[in-house]
Amino acid sequence: MAATRSGAGSARNAAGGTRGSDRRAELLGIAARLFATQGYARTTVRDIAEDAGILSGSLYHHFSSKEAMLDEILRDFLGRLLVRFTEIEKREGVTPKEKLDELVLHAFVTIHDSPHAVALYQKESGALSHQAAFEYVNKYSHENDEVWLRVLAAGQESGAFRADIDVDLLYRSMRDSIWATVRWYQPGGGYDPAELADHFLSILYGGLLAR
Amino acid sequence: MAATRSGAGSARNAAGGTRGSDRRAELLGIAARLFATQGYARTTVRDIAEDAGILSGSLYHHFSSKEAMLDEILRDFLGRLLVRFTEIEKREGVTPKEKLDELVLHAFVTIHDSPHAVALYQKESGALSHQAAFEYVNKYSHENDEVWLRVLAAGQESGAFRADIDVDLLYRSMRDSIWATVRWYQPGGGYDPAELADHFLSILYGGLLAR
Amino acid sequence: MAATRSGAGSARNAAGGTRGSDRRAELLGIAARLFATQGYARTTVRDIAEDAGILSGSLYHHFSSKEAMLDEILRDFLGRLLVRFTEIEKREGVTPKEKLDELVLHAFVTIHDSPHAVALYQKESGALSHQAAFEYVNKYSHENDEVWLRVLAAGQESGAFRADIDVDLLYRSMRDSIWATVRWYQPGGGYDPAELADHFLSILYGGLLAR
Amino acid sequence: MAATRSGAGSARNAAGGTRGSDRRAELLGIAARLFATQGYARTTVRDIAEDAGILSGSLYHHFSSKEAMLDEILRDFLGRLLVRFTEIEKREGVTPKEKLDELVLHAFVTIHDSPHAVALYQKESGALSHQAAFEYVNKYSHENDEVWLRVLAAGQESGAFRADIDVDLLYRSMRDSIWATVRWYQPGGGYDPAELADHFLSILYGGLLAR
DNA sequence: CATGAATGAGCGTTCATTCAT
DNA sequence: AATGAATGAACGCTCATTCAT
Numbered sequence: 001m002a003a004t005r006s007g008a009g010s011a012r013n014a015a016g017g018t019r020g021s022d023r024r025a026e027l028l029g030i031a032a033r034l035f036a037t038q039g040y041a042r043t044t045v046r047d048i049a050e051d052a053g054i055l056s057g058s059l060y061h062h063f064s065s066k067e068a069m070l071d072e073i074l075r076d077f078l079g080r081l082l083v084r085f086t087e088i089e090k091r092e093g094v095t096p097k098e099k100l101d102e103l104v105l106h107a108f109v110t111i112h113d114s115p116h117a118v119a120l121y122q123k124e125s126g127a128l129s130h131q132a133a134f135e136y137v138n139k140y141s142h143e144n145d146e147v148w149l150r151v152l153a154a155g156q157e158s159g160a161f162r163a164d165i166d167v168d169l170l171y172r173s174m175r176d177s178i179w180a181t182v183r184w185y186q187p188g189g190g191y192d193p194a195e196l197a198d199h200f201l202s203i204l205y206g207g208l209l210a211r
Numbered sequence: 212m213a214a215t216r217s218g219a220g221s222a223r224n225a226a227g228g229t230r231g232s233d234r235r236a237e238l239l240g241i242a243a244r245l246f247a248t249q250g251y252a253r254t255t256v257r258d259i260a261e262d263a264g265i266l267s268g269s270l271y272h273h274f275s276s277k278e279a280m281l282d283e284i285l286r287d288f289l290g291r292l293l294v295r296f297t298e299i300e301k302r303e304g305v306t307p308k309e310k311l312d313e314l315v316l317h318a319f320v321t322i323h324d325s326p327h328a329v330a331l332y333q334k335e336s337g338a339l340s341h342q343a344a345f346e347y348v349n350k351y352s353h354e355n356d357e358v359w360l361r362v363l364a365a366g367q368e369s370g371a372f373r374a375d376i377d378v379d380l381l382y383r384s385m386r387d388s389i390w391a392t393v394r395w396y397q398p399g400g401g402y403d404p405a406e407l408a409d410h411f412l413s414i415l416y417g418g419l420l421a422r
Numbered sequence: 423m424a425a426t427r428s429g430a431g432s433a434r435n436a437a438g439g440t441r442g443s444d445r446r447a448e449l450l451g452i453a454a455r456l457f458a459t460q461g462y463a464r465t466t467v468r469d470i471a472e473d474a475g476i477l478s479g480s481l482y483h484h485f486s487s488k489e490a491m492l493d494e495i496l497r498d499f500l501g502r503l504l505v506r507f508t509e510i511e512k513r514e515g516v517t518p519k520e521k522l523d524e525l526v527l528h529a530f531v532t533i534h535d536s537p538h539a540v541a542l543y544q545k546e547s548g549a550l551s552h553q554a555a556f557e558y559v560n561k562y563s564h565e566n567d568e569v570w571l572r573v574l575a576a577g578q579e580s581g582a583f584r585a586d587i588d589v590d591l592l593y594r595s596m597r598d599s600i601w602a603t604v605r606w607y608q609p610g611g612g613y614d615p616a617e618l619a620d621h622f623l624s625i626l627y628g629g630l631l632a633r
Numbered sequence: 634m635a636a637t638r639s640g641a642g643s644a645r646n647a648a649g650g651t652r653g654s655d656r657r658a659e660l661l662g663i664a665a666r667l668f669a670t671q672g673y674a675r676t677t678v679r680d681i682a683e684d685a686g687i688l689s690g691s692l693y694h695h696f697s698s699k700e701a702m703l704d705e706i707l708r709d710f711l712g713r714l715l716v717r718f719t720e721i722e723k724r725e726g727v728t729p730k731e732k733l734d735e736l737v738l739h740a741f742v743t744i745h746d747s748p749h750a751v752a753l754y755q756k757e758s759g760a761l762s763h764q765a766a767f768e769y770v771n772k773y774s775h776e777n778d779e780v781w782l783r784v785l786a787a788g789q790e791s792g793a794f795r796a797d798i799d800v801d802l803l804y805r806s807m808r809d810s811i812w813a814t815v816r817w818y819q820p821g822g823g824y825d826p827a828e829l830a831d832h833f834l835s836i837l838y839g840g841l842l843a844r
Numbered sequence: 845c846a847t848g849a850a851t852g853a854g855c856g857t858t859c860a861t862t863c864a865t
Numbered sequence: 866a867a868t869g870a871a872t873g874a875a876c877g878c879t880c881a882t883t884c885a886t
Contacts, residue, residue: 039250039338041252041253042252045860048860053866054868057869058866066860100244123337127250127253161420166415173390174413176388180388180391181387196380199376200384202376203376204419206373207418208373208416209372209373210370210371210372257876257877265849268850268852268880271877272849461760466881468879468881476846476847477847477848479846480845483845489881489884545759581843584839584842588832591824591832591833592836594810595833599809602813603758624797625837628795628837629836629837631838632792632793678856679854680859689857690858690872690874692857693856693858826869
């Protein structure tokens, strides 16, 4: 859907540049911020329109519905994420541990770069997962999960990671603890993504106990 | 609050049990389940009433508002939690590591016993934290945080836990990863609270790397 | 209706005195006060019940509906008033001016004795006058009007009152200005009914202009 | 307030008239009529909308609440009234009696021109006077009272009016009897405002008694 | 007599959406 | 592109009333 629309957008604007597309992106940015901050249900189309300096009816020139905005934001976000994670997994000549390092780092970088989309996904994916129109959210999520699980399993197989660990449980633990960071993370607020990744991995790899 | 009311109920109703109180509790249970499942905003009072087999107006015989139901659920849940956590921290002749074991175990037990209240809190506390009427949610949360942070700090001081770890970051990591379990945990579905606690602590204490 | 009910009441209580009747009167007093103070529509049966120390459902043991309470209050009030006004008009060997004096005095005395019923009537008669169930309010009011108009006309005929005055307009003026007193009159607050009557009549008879 | 808005309206809409403002005014007129006829509490927003040929929700495009409609009606009415009364009081080279003549005449003209606003004020001011949001009603009322009281007192001081009269009582009498006219006054129904004023003043000045 | 749980209709209000201009 | 008036469904809530206990 994101592709369809942005295709239509650029078709309309073939000569004049991507002015329409810019406006779309701007509006989506506003929507993402509000959805992330207040929750999708609590955010009204009037909130979004007001923030953009137009009337709510005018939003419908750009998007067919409030849900379509949510859809576009999530589809774009999850798509990009999967592309990057897959890229990391596919890297050749790289150990599973190094891949895990990269995955974790990229997750924290994503939180830094797209905090609203991340927060939005965290907040709403639960409610969305039972709606037919958002089937793809489950699909993307599942594919992302698979990447991480394969890397963890490869680490166990290679003997780098402890064999007595349930990778399913471990992965859920890691995932939740990494992505939940978005709730308190503030760009330029004491930690940068690399530091967070380092710290997280330091505990993960070495454990809490002193030796 | 629930205790107060059920106390009043049984005083009035010494012989026949606390029938009125039971109804309240029943309705609160339904509300908690729906709030947790669909989100507070998406749950209508008609949903709750229908589930209870009455009309929406009849709910107001028991509760003054939809918000009052949310309030009672959260207050009760957070109150109980703080009492238990504080109890664990205050235990004498117990090492910080043993206290942490107990805290983690109790968290997983709480997820098992009160999954709806936990999920509800996870979902809504963010939105609630800016509302004056739910100030107490922040207060309780903060006090719970303090218990865990003191135990972690004591562990560092005693030399049991690594000194090079930022306890704030560590605590957030642990907290998010433990409580997020509620999203997928199913009573009687392969794991019990003790297993989850053991597994979690095993990774936490020993780290992921094989030796 | 008032007669019917109070008849039924005393029949029920032939042996045991008028205990039931007292309770009725007490409840009607509370209702009258609240109707007068807040308006009929703004007063809920819960307000009345709460003021009486019972639950709203229990009111229906005494009265068949909220409207029945209003009905009984108004019927009683207007009935008594008409009896007294008629009595005054019928007095023999009394001049029209003296009758007018008496009517005015009795009006102020009524305001003193039954402020709630008066205020209630003032407030609600307009809305009631178009409802079939309250036809009798118009009837009573009209009969009261007729008494006053006959006395004023007799005064003109006797030569005591100016002949160039439109008695209809005059009566409405007097009526509104007398009964509106209830809005600010406070028993024991500086004026008593006789003073108010005197003052009112002094201006009415003598005019405002100095001579 | 109406003036402000219609000003804004015509600025936006210089050529085509104040269409938006007209709609507001039209809706306010309908509301005023219904509030006056049935009472504010008994009038539903659905009544108003139906009368205007729209749905109740559509009213909220023009007004933020039912109360806001009441507010705008009353504020506009009381504001205008105070302006006119003050204007009359301030007139130079005019005796107190002549000022009183003008005040009375203007009151009857107001009843003729704005019967709904007058009736609405008469009916609801009592209930409103205890609500913080309608504080201004008391303020305006009190200022209007003061104008009349000063004119009456000046009349006494100048020797034109009887000195043995309690102006407070007199004013309340006059006020209630004048404004209550709205309950039965019908434009084009036998009396015009000037006749009513003349008749009222004739009795007031000359008294009822024949000489 | 009174309780207390429940009804059912209706209320003021919100909000995503439509559409003529 | 945008406006602004309107829709229609739904929402949280109120309240007079009923009735089994």
